Amino acid sequence: MTSIIEEVLVPASQGRGIRVGRGQLLDIIxxxxxxxxxxVAFLEADPTExxxxxxxxxxxxxxxxxxxxxxxxxxxxxxxxxxRDDVEKHDIIVPCCDYQRYFRDYGLTDHRHCLGNLEQARGxxxxxxxxHGEQAWNVFMHNRVIENGAVVxxxxxxxxxxxxxxxxxxxxxxxxxxxxxxxTPCNNFDCTPMLMRVxxx
Numbered sequence: 765m766t767s768i769i770e771e772v773l774v775p776a777s778q779g780r781g782i783r784v785g786r787g788q789l790l791d792i793i794x795x796x797x798x799x800x801x802x803x804v805a806f807l808e809a810d811p812t813e814x815x816x817x818x819x820x821x822x823x824x825x826x827x828x829x830x831x832x833x834x835x836x837x838x839x840x841x842x843x844x845x846x847x848r849d850d851v852e853k854h855d856i857i858v859p860c861c862d863y864q865r866y867f868r869d870y871g872l873t874d875h876r877h878c879l880g881n882l883e884q885a886r887g888x889x890x891x892x893x894x895x896h897g898e899q900a901w902n903v904f905m906h907n908r909v910i911e912n913g914a915v916v917x918x919x920x921x922x923x924x925x926x927x928x929x930x931x932x933x934x935x936x937x938x939x940x941x942x943x944x945x946x947x948t949p950c951n952n953f954d955c956t957p958m959l960m961r962v963x964x965x
Contacts, residue, residue: 769962771960771962774957778942779880779883779885779886779941780885780889780940784937786934787931788962791928791960792929799957802878804899811937816899817900821856829856830849831848844931850925857909858915859896859898862877862879862897875947878941878945904920919949
């Protein structure tokens with residue numbers, strides 16, 4: 765039976781962080797359902813090594829992640845293994861939203877965005893790691909590529925309590941944004957909280 769080490773609630777449209785030890789499990793839980801989370805992770809011993817969606821695609825030769833898949837770093841080391849995945853739909857090709865996205869696409873200058881939320885999480889956790897939007901893995905995001913190559917965003921169809929559990933292969937610092945996108949179907953136009961839980965195996 766596993767024991768809970770720590771839980772961190774990520775309020776709707778905000779960001780929070782947590783530390784995960786090697787061999788521990790990190791649960792990402794959608795509290796109310798239909799919510800997407802943008803996740804980044806850094807090796808605590810060397811934050812120049814971090815979760816890389818593009819290297820994950822290359823190492824897996826696939827844009828799909830599911831139970832049993834591994835998530836890789838920018839140095840092609842596996843940093844997570846997915847040991848449970850209630851949803852098995854994620855986006856790993858689109859960078860997280862930022863100020864420029866909301867200004868370019870919507871003409872907005874004051875909308876919360878995932879990059880800002882990850883910066884908030886970084887500050888609250890007291891680390892100074894460099895952040896870029898392309899480092900983010902869009903957990904539970906229902907994007908798909910259609911025949912003409914266009915990327916289509918569907919509403920996240922999963923319900924309350926949907927969970928992905930990740931086994932950490934290094935001591936990691938993890939930052940998560942409860943995505944604030946309310947102008948596309950991404951979060952069913954209703955942004956809600958997420959939960960991070962660290963467990964011993």
